[in-house]
Amino acid sequence: MSSSPTPSERERKDKEDRQREKEEQAKLPYKWRQQISDLDIDIPVASNLKGKDFIVEITKSKLKVQVKGQEPIIDGPLSHEIKPSESTWTLETGPSGKELSLHLDKSNKQQWWASVTTNAPYFLDTSKIQPENSKLSDLDGETRGMVEKMMYDQRQKEVGKPTSDEQKKFDMLEKFKAQHPEMDFSNAKMS
Template sequence: MPDSPPPEEREKADVQARAKEQAEQAALPYKWDQTIKDVDITISIEAKYKGKDLDVKISRNALKVGIKGQQPFIDGELPHAIRVDESTWTLASSGSAKEIAVHLDKMNQMEWWPHVITSAPKIDVSKIQPENSKLGDLDGETRGMVEKMMFDQRQKEQGKPTSDEQKKLDILSQFKQQHPEMDFSNAKMG
């Protein structure tokens, strides 16, 4: 197994990766944010446009947002399915401009999206830190699952076993202690 880089180098690489990711996201014609349950997208447009000038199509696996007759801001496949009936879009004035706000309700409310559409640059979902207040809003079972997912993701990142893999290793080590006469040198874990 290769040695992992020293913490300073890893931190420097993380900072560079974050800066690259922020630059890629800033270059997109929209801003987006997400919780474990939904995705919110905002697009600033000129104040002269009205709802009827827009071309917005929200489907289970795809999204298109644009101004009729122009190159769309977003047009592509979603990384995961959404609940179309629970997803909406609005056009609101914000000062001298207007803003298209798109709200997508995730079908699987247990996963982070790396991007809004699959052709857009990805973000590193393992670096997402959900606000604790949001975690506190979840019921006990859901919260436990989210915390386990976050723990497992951090473990994987560090090349360490996930909680399930650790459980198997603990059971195996307990079994080995109970059966010292058995030879486990060729045992395969899978």
């Protein structure tokens, strides 16, 4: 019979995992971070390079970044699909030198990525990600409508009132009753 780890054992393991993830991240030739809907990659590059010196290929399922004539910096299948038409790259000069910055728009905006590409050595434990609080205004129209409906239905249930779907069924039955007064609805049941 296996026992669950104690809180101190879990804390020690989490600390070790964070350290391992930090070490793995340091080995990569880039830094990356993600939000639930997108991810950003920063690649330090030589200060004499210009945009025309790079090959950047962003497709739905693959990413390639390379300085012409050199080995690719990133080249592999993405961990998950993205929207190439909504993804961009720029060459920026900052206080620490030049960086090639990529912004990838995730196709599935409800999924955390463990790594940028499937062939990357870095593995992030996505179960430990603490998402930032989001606002309804951050959501697209369809998702926002679903969330608002779920919130409304939850409030209705809490006060013992019908949900929006139950109310819609009731309204349809009432309309049908009004159109057919000759019918007996005394035994009609809502399900």
